[in-house]
Amino acid sequence: MQLKSLENIYHINKKSNVAKWFLFTFLAFVFIMFLPWTQNIKTQGNVNTLFQEQRPQKLNSPIPGRIIKWYVKNGDVVKKGDTILQISEIKDDYLDPLLVERTQEQVQAKKGVREYYNAKISTTENQIAAISTAKDLKLNQIKIKIAQLQNKLKAEQAELTAVNNELKIAQDQLNRQNKMYEEGLVSLTQLQQRNVSYQNALAKKTSAENKLAQTQQEITAQNIEQNAVIQEYTEKLSKTEGDRFQSMGQVAGSTGDIAKLENQVATYKVRKGLYYILATQDGQITQLTKAGIGEIVKDAETIGIIVPKTIDYIAEIYVKPVDLPLIRENQKVMLTFDGFPAIVFSGWPNSSYGTFSGKIIAIENSISENGLFKAIVAEDKTQKRWPPNMKIGTGASGIAILNDVPIWYEIWRNINGFPPDYYQVNTQKNEKK
The missing domain is CATH 2.40.30.170 (Efflux pump adaptor protein, beta barrel domain)
Structure with a gap:
């Protein structure tokens, strides 16, 4: 009896398809290689x-403060300008509820001081003008007086010249009379009369010289007085100018103080607007880091993240x-x-x-x-x-x-x-x- 298993296992008498499959595989491989x-x-x-503005943005507190109220929670969708939370002040410098009003009062007070010094500057300028006018008047008076003395000096010099001429004539007459007396041509009485005339002429010369010297002294005194007036009014002008410059310095200082105070007022007003932290753009709130009411947030501390809606x-x-x-x-x-x-x-x-x-x-x-x-x-x-x-x-x-x-x-x-x-x-x- 022949077993069927021998017929299924041994294929010696059957035709093999291995060569065909190998050839087919080889051709397929070559075909694939050229794909x-x-x-x-x-x-x-x-x-x-x-874009940077479309990336997740951190929500930071611009100022330190204490959380008073939350308006959002994680996952909420907000629009630009929506309120995220409210904080209050914790620094002693800003706890006064009337801080802005009181600072504005300081500004008004400083402006009043500046106006006072401006008025003082105007008064000082008027004083300077008055002193300058008085100085000019005084100097003009002295110059007129000196001119009068100069004219008087010229007259006295002319008078002295005439007296000298008269004295010279009297002396010549006296010399001639004396010679004639020695020769016995004139009497002693005539000689004495000539001598009296000579003495009178000499007295006139002395008087004229004294007048001339006195006038010169008066001119010198007027020149000294002129210099003294110049010195006096220069000191007055310098002092008044110093007061004016001091007032101008006070005005400049007040202006600087006013600018500083006005800057503080503007800063306080802006700071009041920072008590509410707002959404910077449309988006979703995520990763809130603070919880509850009363927690303290630091300056520039990150509170959460807002993810933009449009990206x-x-x-x-x-x-x-x-x-x-x-x-x-x-x-x-x-x-x-x-x-x-x-x-x-x-x-x-x-x-x-x-x-x-x-x-x-x-x-x-x-x-x-x-x-x-x-x-x-x-x-x-x-x-x-x-x-x-x-x-x-x-x-x-x-x-x-x-x-x-x-x-x-x-x-x-x-x-x-x-x-x-x-x-x-x-x-x-x-x-x-």
Whole structure:
């Protein structure tokens, strides 16, 4: 009896199809080796926003204070200008409820002092004008008197000249009379008469000289008085000018004090508006760090974070330094985002599912802390739109599209460690075509 198992195990008499299957597999492998393969660079990154004002913003307290009331909670959506919380003062310098009014009263008082000194300056200027006028009048009087004495001096000098002439004539007559007396031609009485005439002429000369000397002394005294008047009024003017400059200094000081106080008033008014912390933009409140009523917040302390409502998303991908020469601006990049299913065929991007298109808009020239170069990818609005419900910080994977080559070339390149072909070369070829 022949067993059926022997017939099923041993196929010696049957024809083999191994050669056919081997040939088919070999031809399929050769065919696959010549299929096109898109070279690419794989990168990792995260979702962010291009504009600074669209990134999560910290809510800071501009002044220290005590929390009085909360108007929001975590997760609330607010609009720009909505009140987040209210705080009150804790510093002794600002506890006075009438601080602004009292400071304004100080301003008004300082302005009154300044007006007083301005009036004093005007009075001093009038005093200076009056002193200058009195000085001019006094000096003019002295000059007139000196001129009168000068005229008197000239008259007395002329009188002295006449007296000298008269004295000379009397002396000649006396000499001749004396000679004639010695010769006996005239009597002693006539000689004595001539002598009396000579003595009278000599007395007139002495009197004229005394008058002339007295007038010269008066002129000298007037000159001294003129100098004394100049000195006196110069001292008065200097003192009055000093008072004026002192008043001007007080006005300048008061002006500075007024400006300082007005600055304080403006600061106090602005500070009053800082008791309410407002939302800087539309968004959602998150990560509130303070709880309850009565807690103290410090100056510039972070209270929470507001996440903007409207965001223009970008992807920040990090490229290895060895791949940096292979990317450029406006280069196409395929992206996948965490939480959004995708089937990716890196060598056949057109066959991938769940990917989103983007373009590189900037490449940073400095290396990041992780040892990679950052490239910023923006949404390609001509292709499939990015998911609208993404969040900042979501993970992103990028595939930078390079040149199309056969699969055998890509395997040969990787075995030999050659870099991929430049995408720019492929672009130039396409433009020529």
